[in-house]
Amino acid sequence: xxxxxxxxxxxxxxxxxxxxxxxxxxxxxxxxxxxxxxxxxxxxxxxxxxxxxxxxxxxxxxxxxxxxxxxxxxxxxxxxxxxxxxxxxxxxxxxxxxxxxxxxxxxxxxxxxxxxxxxxxx
Amino acid sequence: xxxxxxxxxxxxxxxxxxxxxxxxxxxxxxxxxxxxxxxxxxxxxxxxxxxxxxxxxxxxxxxxxxxxxxxxxxxxxxxxxxxxxxxxxxxxxxxxxxxxxxxxxxxxx
Numbered sequence: 762x763x764x765x766x767x768x769x770x771x772x773x774x775x776x777x778x779x780x781x782x783x784x785x786x787x788x789x790x791x792x793x794x795x796x797x798x799x800x801x802x803x804x805x806x807x808x809x810x811x812x813x814x815x816x817x818x819x820x821x822x823x824x825x826x827x828x829x830x831x832x833x834x835x836x837x838x839x840x841x842x843x844x845x846x847x848x849x850x851x852x853x854x855x856x857x858x859x860x861x862x863x864x865x866x867x868x869x870x871x872x873x874x875x876x877x878x879x880x881x882x883x
Numbered sequence: 884x885x886x887x888x889x890x891x892x893x894x895x896x897x898x899x900x901x902x903x904x905x906x907x908x909x910x911x912x913x914x915x916x917x918x919x920x921x922x923x924x925x926x927x928x929x930x931x932x933x934x935x936x937x938x939x940x941x942x943x944x945x946x947x948x949x950x951x952x953x954x955x956x957x958x959x960x961x962x963x964x965x966x967x968x969x970x971x972x973x974x975x976x977x978x979x980x981x982x983x984x985x986x987x988x989x990x991x992x
Contacts, residue, residue, distance in 0.1 A: 796981060798981070798983075805884060805970065805983060805984070805985045805986040806919075806927065806970055806972070806983040806986070807983070808980050808981040808982065808983065810980075811980070811981070820979060820980060821980075822978075822980050823978075856926055856927070858927075861932075865914075865974040866913070866914045866915065866974060866976075867914075867915050867933060868915075868974060869915070869917040869929060869932035869933065870917070870919075870927075870929065870972070870981075871929035871932070871938065872929075873926040873927055873928070873929075874926065875926055876926050
C-alpha cells in the first residue's frame with residue numbers, strides 16, 4: 762500500500778529554518794510528484810508547492826517563493842520541504858501528498874502523509 | 884480562499900446534506916474538482932476525485948458533481964461518523980498551483 766511517512770514535530774525560534782522530510786513507500790517515486798500543504802491551527806489548507814519525483818522540477822505558491830525550497834532524494838525516495846526565516850505565523854501542521862497525474866488539470870492528491878507539526882516560538 | 888465553501892453545514896441522521904464549492908473559470912470552470920475529508924488531528928483523506936469518482940473504500944453515500952464554475956458534495960444517509968471538515972480543491976491555471984476551499988465543518992445533530 763502506498764504510504765508517505767513524515768518526520769517528527771519540530772520547535773524552532775523565529776528566524777530559524779526547518780526541513781521536513783516525507784518518505785515514500787510502495788510505489789515508483791519517480792513516476793509521481795509530491796505536493797506540500799500546510800494547515801495553521803484552526804485554519805484551512807494552504808498549498809505551498811509541488812516537486813516532480815522524476816526530474817526535480819518545482820512550482821511554488823507566490824506566498825512562499827524565495828523562502829521555501831523543495832527537493833527530493835531519489836536514492837531514498839524522500840521529498841524534503843525547507844522553510845527559512847520562520848515566523849510565529851508559520852506555526853502549522855505541514856503535510857506532503859502524492860499527485861496522481863502528469864496533467865495538473867486532471868489530478869488529485871492521494872495519499873497524504875500524517876503531517877508534521879512545526880511550532881515557531883521564542 | 885480562492886474556492887468558496889460555506890463554513891458550516893448540519894443535518895440529522897439519515898438526511899442528505901450538500902456542500903457547495905464556488906470557483907472561477909481558471910480553476911473549477913475548466914479543471915476537475917476533488918474533495919477531501921478531515922477528522923480532527925488527522926491528515927486529509929481523498930473522498931471524491933475527478934469531480935465525481937469515489938476511491939475504493941469510500942461509501943456510495945458520498946457523491947460529487949460539477950456544473951460550470953461550481954461543484955457540490957452530497958452526503959446521503961447522514962451518519963454521526965460523517966462529522967468532519969470537508970475541503971474542495973482544484974488546480975488553478977492562473978495561479979499555477981493548487982487552491983483549496985476554506986473548508987466546511989459538518990455537524991450531525
